[in-house]
Amino acid sequence: MATGIRAGVIGCGFFAQNHLHAWRDIDDVELVAVCDLDRAKAETAAANFGVPSVYDDAEAMLTSETLDFVDIITTMPTHRPIAELAARCRVPMIVQKPFAPTIEDCRAIVQAAADAGVPLMVHENFRFQGPIRAVRDVLQSGVIGQPFFGRIAWRTAYDVYANQPYLAEEERFLLLDLVIHLADVDRFLFGEVERLTCHTQSIKPGIKGEDSAVLLLRHENGVTSVLDATYSSKRDPDPFPQTLIEIDGSEGSVRLDFGFELTTVSPAGTERRTVEPLLLPWAAKPWHGIQESVLRTQEHWVDCLKAGREPDISGADNLKTYALCEAAYASQSSGQTVDPRVFA
Numbered sequence: 001m002a003t004g005i006r007a008g009v010i011g012c013g014f015f016a017q018n019h020l021h022a023w024r025d026i027d028d029v030e031l032v033a034v035c036d037l038d039r040a041k042a043e044t045a046a047a048n049f050g051v052p053s054v055y056d057d058a059e060a061m062l063t064s065e066t067l068d069f070v071d072i073i074t075t076m077p078t079h080r081p082i083a084e085l086a087a088r089c090r091v092p093m094i095v096q097k098p099f100a101p102t103i104e105d106c107r108a109i110v111q112a113a114a115d116a117g118v119p120l121m122v123h124e125n126f127r128f129q130g131p132i133r134a135v136r137d138v139l140q141s142g143v144i145g146q147p148f149f150g151r152i153a154w155r156t157a158y159d160v161y162a163n164q165p166y167l168a169e170e171e172r173f174l175l176l177d178l179v180i181h182l183a184d185v186d187r188f189l190f191g192e193v194e195r196l197t198c199h200t201q202s203i204k205p206g207i208k209g210e211d212s213a214v215l216l217l218r219h220e221n222g223v224t225s226v227l228d229a230t231y232s233s234k235r236d237p238d239p240f241p242q243t244l245i246e247i248d249g250s251e252g253s254v255r256l257d258f259g260f261e262l263t264t265v266s267p268a269g270t271e272r273r274t275v276e277p278l279l280l281p282w283a284a285k286p287w288h289g290i291q292e293s294v295l296r297t298q299e300h301w302v303d304c305l306k307a308g309r310e311p312d313i314s315g316a317d318n319l320k321t322y323a324l325c326e327a328a329y330a331s332q333s334s335g336q337t338v339d340p341r342v343f344a
């Protein structure tokens, strides 16, 4: 007999394992149903996480179960039809990133949820990483003064295609799959962007989309930021999956370097500390920072659901992050600087 917030999961593949562990860690949530087109995956998830009901059809799950929310962890092309189905069933929903294949699809999901009057959150977890929160805390403390420059970097040669083979087939790969996280962190740290230039490259042979990108962004508050990302940087040590950040301000600087080393320079002097993420009992290095952020993202959803508050990473908010990636593709293809606000 379910006693907590009744949750269903659609998609029980690679990344869903993190969601499932995190739901189990949140006392208020009771996983009552799991669904995957591949029934064996749903059955395995049900057995591992003690879930009573198993489905291989999302509509059957959403119409048979009484759910307080559904967590959609399928790959991007299926997000819109499943989210619209959840909206028709009036079930609050979380959708994994990337939100959908096009910004029109994203807008349609936001509209469907609004019309149905149900909360919608995009599972954008990077801003919930402890080390990134530590950088933001330094910024907000004011010790480095007014920020004027930021760089957010993801440079690795990690074989991302091993766990996610579909990425090699994506015509819009790195910006939509990975830079979207950095773009969200960029907005989280510096606010909205008024113009953006992007240059992409496809370095690894045999993949359909871009695997390297550099973005130059000008924020409404005057901050200049650079996002640079690649899956083709052969380096030692390879920082995967750490996001590295540096920020210059009028009075000092803050840097998040490899190994979660945080250095703050301010008029008071230099402070160095390690902001290592928690290693949750079900987590494994080097993924632990990502895994902890999945738990924090889902805790945020539950807090908002209980309080009747819009999540910080609502569908409407994520449109602004997604718009940065749309603008980046537009800049790459036109060679022009683009105002991303026209896409949101």
Ligand SMILES: NC(=O)c1ccc[n+]([C@@H]2O[C@H](COP(=O)([O-])OP(=O)(O)OC[C@H]3O[C@@H](n4cnc5c(N)ncnc54)[C@H](O)[C@@H]3O)[C@@H](O)[C@H]2O)c1
Binding pocket: 010, 011, 012, 013, 014, 015, 016, 035, 036, 037, 038, 041, 056, 057, 058, 073, 074, 075, 076, 078, 082, 096, 097, 098, 125, 163, 164, 177, 290
């Ligand atoms: N935030 C992160 O760091 C991060 C990392 C990896 C993946 N992701 C995201 O997680 C999502 C899932 O990626 P993945 O790598 O786990 O993919 P996956 O292919 O391993 O898993 C997706 C699962 O969804 C199932 N599925 C597809 N369509 C379905 C439908 N209509 N009904 C029910 N089940 C369906 C598939 O059978 C599969 O088991 C993607 O949006 C991806 O971008 C996020």
